[in-house]
Amino acid sequence: MTDLFYPMARQCPFAPPREVAGIQAGGGVPRVTIWNGTRPWLFTRYDDARVVLSDPRFSSDKGRPGYPLSSPAAGSEVTTDPTLLIMDNPDHDHYRRLVLSEFTVKRAEALRPVVRGFADHHIDRMLQGPRPADLVTALALPVALAVICELLEVPYEDREFFRSRTHTMGSVEVTTETAAAARKELQDYLVSLVETRERRPGDDFISRMAVRHVRTGTMTTGLLGAMCLLLVTAGHDTAANMMALGTLVLLEHPDQFAALARDPGAAAGATEELLRHLTIVQRGIRRIAIEDVEVNGHPVRAGEGVIAAINIANRDPAKFTSGDDFDITRDSRHHLAFGYGIHQCLGQALARVELQEFYSALAGRVPTLRTAVPVEEIRFRSDMAVYGVHQLPVTW
Numbered sequence: 001m002t003d004l005f006y007p008m009a010r011q012c013p014f015a016p017p018r019e020v021a022g023i024q025a026g027g028g029v030p031r032v033t034i035w036n037g038t039r040p041w042l043f044t045r046y047d048d049a050r051v052v053l054s055d056p057r058f059s060s061d062k063g064r065p066g067y068p069l070s071s072p073a074a075g076s077e078v079t080t081d082p083t084l085l086i087m088d089n090p091d092h093d094h095y096r097r098l099v100l101s102e103f104t105v106k107r108a109e110a111l112r113p114v115v116r117g118f119a120d121h122h123i124d125r126m127l128q129g130p131r132p133a134d135l136v137t138a139l140a141l142p143v144a145l146a147v148i149c150e151l152l153e154v155p156y157e158d159r160e161f162f163r164s165r166t167h168t169m170g171s172v173e174v175t176t177e178t179a180a181a182a183r184k185e186l187q188d189y190l191v192s193l194v195e196t197r198e199r200r201p202g203d204d205f206i207s208r209m210a211v212r213h214v215r216t217g218t219m220t221t222g223l224l225g226a227m228c229l230l231l232v233t234a235g236h237d238t239a240a241n242m243m244a245l246g247t248l249v250l251l252e253h254p255d256q257f258a259a260l261a262r263d264p265g266a267a268a269g270a271t272e273e274l275l276r277h278l279t280i281v282q283r284g285i286r287r288i289a290i291e292d293v294e295v296n297g298h299p300v301r302a303g304e305g306v307i308a309a310i311n312i313a314n315r316d317p318a319k320f321t322s323g324d325d326f327d328i329t330r331d332s333r334h335h336l337a338f339g340y341g342i343h344q345c346l347g348q349a350l351a352r353v354e355l356q357e358f359y360s361a362l363a364g365r366v367p368t369l370r371t372a373v374p375v376e377e378i379r380f381r382s383d384m385a386v387y388g389v390h391q392l393p394v395t396w
């Protein structure tokens with residue numbers, strides 16, 4: 001049997017590797033070899049991905065021997081207190097329930113005007129500055145960081161610290177030790193913030209959690225610190241990359257960008273379609289079987305790793321007709337870009353509000369926006385766990 005190394009390189013920056021599409025079309029479930037030599041099963045079909053992500057016999061505990069870690073950096077996730085991402089039940093649901101009320105659709109909607117304010121403010125600044133501008137540093141990162149700083153009431157002045165440590169932890173090219181050092185710095189910073197807020201609480205997420213759960217002994221400062229770490233990192237990196245890469249895709253489809261400029265009501269559909277089409281969690285979602293499981297007839301033995309390749313599952317023709325096409329008017333709901341099952345993205349309501357406000361503000365206010373360099377000159381984030389662009393020079 002030939003050894004398939006995963007992930008393969010992309011041929012087109014806007015599509016998953018052709019080989020993975022070929023696997024889906026062929027209907028097979030191959031074993032692939034990954035960077036640490038383990039050989040997880042690769043599930044590419046939409047229905048299979050949903051089983052992998054919702055069957056409790058698949059564990060998210062990255063400390064288990066043989067776990068198909070997505071990169072050396074992912075190994076650092078077990079070096080501090082655990083986050084929700086690596087917990088199994090019953091712990092996972094117990095801790096997720098403690099923070100759930102902070103992440104409702106209602107809460108996210110209440111932040112909509114604030115998010116719009118951030119987008120408008122940074123668009124104003126970009127328009128007053130030199131052309132071309134880098135949309136990543138001028139808009140996407142500042143807006144996404146402002147939102148997460150607002151949510152947690154962590155100081156916006158420390159945004160470069162949050163960004164740089166998150167960047168290190170999200171690189172697929174650094175060692176476990178380098179990622180662990182960045183994680184520890186962030187964790188120490190947030191634990192000390194938790195301690196301060198516990199002593200002198202205000203009306204913010206960390207204070208509420210510290211009073212409700214740390215003071216009562218339901219959560220340690222370390223666990224709350226790790227929860228905040230997950231929110232700071234998962235919360236801004238994904239959103240910023242969806243903003244920048246999503247803008248690029250819209251600019252590559254000028255008719256759809258113009259439609260969005262004319263009608264802000266199109267932003268909700270555009271956001272879902274961009275999430276589906278781009279599925280920036282590009283290395284798949286990984287699990288390890290703790291018992292023997294059959295995934296739609298395919299046997300997986302206890303101890304074997306699995307990858308749900310959500311980027312290609314989100315283009316499965318059995319679920320999305322002409323899945324490779326980008327069309328903001330299609331029904332893209334039920335995509336797997338936010339995952340599925342108990343770990344499905346906690347911040348998805350907020351992410352939707354952010355992306356909808358961002359795309360509609362940008363298209364509405366800068367309808368003449370265009371890229372300032374050919375696509376071939378843009379550096380895509382193939383070296384990161386979360387896909388996107390490193391820079392996006394734009395003009396108007």
Ligand code: HEM
Pocket residue numbers: 060084085086096230231234235236238239242280281285286336337338339340342343344345346347348350351
């Ligand atoms: C989980 C994607 C934005 C917080 C996840 C997962 C995915 C994902 C795929 C599941 C991972 C797994 O099953 O192992 C995204 C994308 C986003 C986004 C594409 C933006 C467009 C956010 C935001 C926040 C956030 C804005 C916080 C404010 C979380 C948390 C989890 C999570 C806490 C872990 C949930 C759990 O394990 O129970 N996200 N996310 N995400 N996300 Fe997001």
